[in-house]
Amino acid sequence: MNFDQMLEAWQAQTPYDVNRDALRQALDAEEIRVRRALRMHRRALWFMWIVGTGMAVWAGFWIAITITNGWPAIYAVASGVSLVVFALGVGAIWMGLGRRAELDRNFGNSLQEEARRSLALVDYQLSLARRAIFSVLGVLCFVVGTALFSWTVNKSQNISDVSSGRGWSLFALVFVALAIRALYKGRNERRMRKLKLEARQRHLRDLLAALDARE
Amino acid sequence: MLEAERTRVFESWIDAHKAILFKVARVYGATHSDREDLFQEIALQVWHSVESYRGDCTASTWIYRVALNTALAWRRKERRHSHGRQDIDAATALLIAPSARDPRLEWIYERIAELDEGNRALALLMLDGFSYREMSQILGLGESNIGMKINRIKATLAAKLAKEVHDEL
Numbered sequence: 099m100n101f102d103q104m105l106e107a108w109q110a111q112t113p114y115d116v117n118r119d120a121l122r123q124a125l126d127a128e129e130i131r132v133r134r135a136l137r138m139h140r141r142a143l144w145f146m147w148i149v150g151t152g153m154a155v156w157a158g159f160w161i162a163i164t165i166t167n168g169w170p171a172i173y174a175v176a177s178g179v180s181l182v183v184f185a186l187g188v189g190a191i192w193m194g195l196g197r198r199a200e201l202d203r204n205f206g207n208s209l210q211e212e213a214r215r216s217l218a219l220v221d222y223q224l225s226l227a228r229r230a231i232f233s234v235l236g237v238l239c240f241v242v243g244t245a246l247f248s249w250t251v252n253k254s255q256n257i258s259d260v261s262s263g264r265g266w267s268l269f270a271l272v273f274v275a276l277a278i279r280a281l282y283k284g285r286n287e288r289r290m291r292k293l294k295l296e297a298r299q300r301h302l303r304d305l306l307a308a309l310d311a312r313e
Numbered sequence: 314m315l316e317a318e319r320t321r322v323f324e325s326w327i328d329a330h331k332a333i334l335f336k337v338a339r340v341y342g343a344t345h346s347d348r349e350d351l352f353q354e355i356a357l358q359v360w361h362s363v364e365s366y367r368g369d370c371t372a373s374t375w376i377y378r379v380a381l382n383t384a385l386a387w388r389r390k391e392r393r394h395s396h397g398r399q400d401i402d403a404a405t406a407l408l409i410a411p412s413a414r415d416p417r418l419e420w421i422y423e424r425i426a427e428l429d430e431g432n433r434a435l436a437l438l439m440l441d442g443f444s445y446r447e448m449s450q451i452l453g454l455g456e457s458n459i460g461m462k463i464n465r466i467k468a469t470l471a472a473k474l475a476k477e478v479h480d481e482l
Contacts, residue, residue: 099417099478101471107417108440113332115409121327121356124407128357205362205379208453209434212382305385309431309454 150185157181210309217302224295319363326359330376334359335408336441337377340425340433341384349407351387356407358383370450374443377451381434424473428466435459436466 099107160177163169207215327334334355335348342348362379366372425436431452438448445456445463452459 099420099474101467101474104417104421104470104474105440107415108421109442111332111415111418112411112413114335114411116327116331116356117407117409120407121353124353124357125360128360205358205365205382206367206375207382208378208451209381209385209431210453212385216385305430308429309452310458 154181154185210306213302213306213309217299217306220295220299220302224292224299319360322363322366323360326363326372326376327356330373333373333376333380333441336437337380337384339422340437341387341430343426351384353407354387355380355383371447374447374450377438377443381451385430420477424470428469432462432466435462436470439463439466 157177157180161174161181164171164174164177204211204215334352337355338348338352342351358379359376362375366375421440425433428436434452435448438451443451445459448454448459449456454462
């Protein structure tokens with residue numbers, strides 16, 4: 099076979115046919131998946147918004163009550179810290195969403211643009227993996243914020259069962275155990291994810307270098 | 314765009330350009346099941362892309378872009394995909410092979426699959442008769458760079474052909 103015969107064989111090829119029923123089923127499944135993902139995303143967003151905003155408003159309300167009733171300043175401080183932490187949580191969610199939208203796919207991209215976009219996405223995911231400790235700290239802040247807030251409410255209302263020494267020791271023990279487990283699990287997952295992302299990063303860099311190369 | 318119109322455009326694209334989807338799946342998928350999976354993924358992305366198509370290039374150029382970009386992303390997600398077809402009987406394959414197939418084609422596909430990822434795309438476009446300008450739109454490379462790479466690919470394929478002929482003798 100010479101080059102012309104190769105071209106001839108290529109151009110004369112009969113394409114595979116497509117099983118229309120299987121394709122239709124795949125499209126239907128994809129539509130359901132996309133709708134479900136969108137619904138879940140919206141629900142998660144609303145949930146975080148409602149919880150974050152609700153807790154912030156509630157904490158603000160407690161600051162006002164503390165000041166109005168002349169309760170000890172520690173209650174107002176605890177409520178204030180809770181409020182700041184919840185507000186930070188809501189802000190972080192919005193920043194994360196904005197960044198994701200920025201990296202969304204454009205179907206009209208050329209292969210080179212798509213490779214660059216994918217590389218930017220991988221770089222971003224790697225930077226997230228490097229900064230994952232802040233996410234863990236953020237979650238811990240939420241827990242601390244909630245604990246401080248509940249302590250404030252319980253103390254001010256004299257609910258002795260929860261605010262008793264034994265109750266708080268138990269809470270601290272469970273909290274520390276959960277925090278250690280989350281940190282350990284998170285570290286292992288981050289390590290695996292980082293390895294995969296670095297392999298992908300090398301692959302994309304090689305592809306871009308090969309595309310740019312003038313042989 | 315109305316759902317019916319989107320479906321009509323998608324079906325007409327699949328009718329006219331299913332060969333593009335198959336060729337890309339064939340050279341970027343290592344095994345038959347990979348190719349089925351990649352073919353399906355490309356078809357789904359073509360479906361999603363219908364609304365973004367503004368007609369500023371031919372449908373075949375657009376579909377090649379979507380197909381190659383999907384193949385690029387698919388490598389990243391490989392093995393995670395089962396796409397909702399897990400509930401479909403394994404015998405219900407998406408691709409139906411033609412009754413007769415030129416054995417030379419398998420040789421060509423295998424040689425293209427041996428090239429690096431960027432050159433695989435170029436080889437497909439070259440064999441499908443795309444102009445340098447169209448290749449430039451699809452790949453995002455300068456036309457002079459494409460010319461040099463095409464010459465290199467032709468030389469590589471010619472050398473492999475010569476070796477094949479030599480080995481047969």
